[in-house]
Amino acid sequence: MKKIIAFNWKMNPASNKEVKKLFKIVSNSDTIVFPPFVYLNTQPKLKKARLGAQNLFWENSPRQLAGRGAFTGEISALMLKNMGVKYVIIGHSERRKWQQETDWTINKKVKTALKAGLKIILCVGENYQIRKKGIKAVKSFIRAQLQKDLKKVNGPLIVAYEPIWAIGSGNFCKPKDALEIIKFIKEIIKPKTPVLYGGSVNSRNILDFLKYEEIDGVLVGGASVDKKELKLILKNIYAY
Numbered sequence: 001m002k003k004i005i006a007f008n009w010k011m012n013p014a015s016n017k018e019v020k021k022l023f024k025i026v027s028n029s030d031t032i033v034f035p036p037f038v039y040l041n042t043q044p045k046l047k048k049a050r051l052g053a054q055n056l057f058w059e060n061s062p063r064q065l066a067g068r069g070a071f072t073g074e075i076s077a078l079m080l081k082n083m084g085v086k087y088v089i090i091g092h093s094e095r096r097k098w099q100q101e102t103d104w105t106i107n108k109k110v111k112t113a114l115k116a117g118l119k120i121i122l123c124v125g126e127n128y129q130i131r132k133k134g135i136k137a138v139k140s141f142i143r144a145q146l147q148k149d150l151k152k153v154n155g156p157l158i159v160a161y162e163p164i165w166a167i168g169s170g171n172f173c174k175p176k177d178a179l180e181i182i183k184f185i186k187e188i189i190k191p192k193t194p195v196l197y198g199g200s201v202n203s204r205n206i207l208d209f210l211k212y213e214e215i216d217g218v219l220v221g222g223a224s225v226d227k228k229e230l231k232l233i234l235k236n237i238y239a240y
């Protein structure tokens with residue numbers, strides 16, 4: 001299977017000027033970029049890279065008349081679709097933590113995104129306390145997360161295994177350990193679902209993950225907003 005290379009820019013960069021430089025670097029690469037919402041309307045258009053959003057809301061239009069809220073500040077799947085966005089990240093651990101996203105809201109978002117025809121990268125992964133308890137505890141946590149997030153979901157998707165303790169810490173999961181969990185995830189989800197690894201991936205370790213057949217790609221955060229690193233990552237992938 002062709003490897004999936006995805007860049008989650010999180011809340012970066014801070015200006016149009018900076019984002020243009022990043023878009024220029026990735027434009028002609030076979031990658032998926034997830035900039036903040038405000039930069040999704042990229043001009044000039046990306047040549048080969050595809051666009052993704054870091055989040056979405058689970059309703060497509062306001063329900064003011066029903067008195068159930070008009071969803072100030074939210075972005076719908078339809079808006080993303082109409083803008084040419086192809087992918088969406090759902091359930092990132094940073095949103096679970098800072099925006100109090102729950103498995104219930106994540107499940108609703110997955111269903112909405114599928115209905116709109118968006119491709120989903122669903123993020124799952126354990127925190128350090130769970131990892132300390134051992135591999136059995138990790139597996140049982142991830143199994144429960146997948147069961148809840150994908151309740152009554154039947155459509156295609158991509159899963160990203162992102163152990164929370166490895167994100168933004170420089171302390172990446174050993175590729176062999178990531179492989180074990182990724183194989184486990186593959187046993188419990190729909191066959192042929194690609195599973196990526198994310199958590200402190202950089203230009204130096206990226207090939208150590210991609211070399212395993214079962215690791216279908218990577219979701220890179222911090223290193224993908226560092227122009228030098230981003231160029232090195234692309235160079236390494238093309239050499240691969």
Ligand code: 13P
Nearest residue numbers: 008167168199200221222
């Ligand atoms: P880092 O690569 O910065 O650890 O982030 C990983 C991530 O959260 C991608 O979604």
